[in-house]
Amino acid sequence: MFAVISDIHSNFEALTTILADIEKRGIKTIYCLGDVIGYGPNPTECLDLIIKKTKWCVMGNHDYAVLYEPTNFNYAAEQASFWTRDVLEWSRKEENDESDRRWNFLGTLPMRQTLKTKLTAPEDTHTVSATELRTNTAIIDFVHASPKRPINEYIFPDDVYSNPTKIRVLFERVKHICFVGHMHLPGVFLDEPDFYLPEGLGDRYPIVDNEKAIINIGSVGQPRDADRRSSYVYVDGNEVHFVRLEYNFETTAKKIMSIKQLDNLHAERLREGR
Numbered sequence: 001m002f003a004v005i006s007d008i009h010s011n012f013e014a015l016t017t018i019l020a021d022i023e024k025r026g027i028k029t030i031y032c033l034g035d036v037i038g039y040g041p042n043p044t045e046c047l048d049l050i051i052k053k054t055k056w057c058v059m060g061n062h063d064y065a066v067l068y069e070p071t072n073f074n075y076a077a078e079q080a081s082f083w084t085r086d087v088l089e090w091s092r093k094e095e096n097d098e099s100d101r102r103w104n105f106l107g108t109l110p111m112r113q114t115l116k117t118k119l120t121a122p123e124d125t126h127t128v129s130a131t132e133l134r135t136n137t138a139i140i141d142f143v144h145a146s147p148k149r150p151i152n153e154y155i156f157p158d159d160v161y162s163n164p165t166k167i168r169v170l171f172e173r174v175k176h177i178c179f180v181g182h183m184h185l186p187g188v189f190l191d192e193p194d195f196y197l198p199e200g201l202g203d204r205y206p207i208v209d210n211e212k213a214i215i216n217i218g219s220v221g222q223p224r225d226a227d228r229r230s231s232y233v234y235v236d237g238n239e240v241h242f243v244r245l246e247y248n249f250e251t252t253a254k255k256i257m258s259i260k261q262l263d264n265l266h267a268e269r270l271r272e273g274r
């Protein structure tokens with residue numbers, strides 16, 4: 001079993017909530033799809049937890065923005081990046097080693113990770129068809145945004161209707177399964193092309209041979225699908241399970257509102273899940 005998390009965005013309350021849930025399920029391996037920081041009020045705490053708890057993490061556009069420069073950011077997002085950079089620098093005064101470790105972590109994030117693994121259907125297979133029962137070998141890519149442009153490209157659910165060629169071209173880059181974040185909207189793209197919301201799939205997607213999928217795992221720290229609950233996935237056997245969890249968003253929102261460099265808009269988004 002392993003869990004995949006993404007788009008924490010310096011939201012300590014959401015991150016600790018999902019980490020506790022992952023631990024409760026007995027899952028030992030966690031992969032992260034980036035955007036650990038940006039928008040939210042607790043960048044150092046979130047970086048420290050991700051460094052400690054995840055097996056590896058890939059680079060998100062907000063991690064890139066703090067490390068190098070924000071590109072195509074709106075003013076509020078840009079200001080959050082500059083404030084986050086300042087916080088990482090200020091922490092150097094009291095926590096020199098930790099500060100170095102955080103910068104080194106950001107500076108060595110890869111664009112992509114790939115996992116080749118055997119997946120066996122779990123014991124409880126009454127909802128799984130016979131073709132899905134067999135053990136299969138999955139090749140799983142992990143990127144922040146898209147298989148073509150790993151840091152920055154947005155894959156909109158509407159693209160399956162308005163721009164199907166874009167989806168087909170993306171799938172040419174997918175060997176089998178590709179986990180993505182970035183949109184903060186959980187769901188599964190198939191190469192038909194089509195897009196399925198988790199609830200339309202009973203909150204689980206079986207990984208099978210000969211079916212490619214781009215799986216958006218949603219956002220831990222800033223969901224945007226009108227559901228403010230934190231989102232992540234875990235893989236048990238050959239099944240990807242979508243999880244949503246309530247967390248104390250009001251605490252995070254109040255912290256954001258108390259920091260003058262962070263736009264109150266970022267707090268409102270957490271309350272509304274947008």
Ligand SMILES: [Fe+2]
Nearest residue numbers: 007035062182
């Ligand atoms: Fe993000």
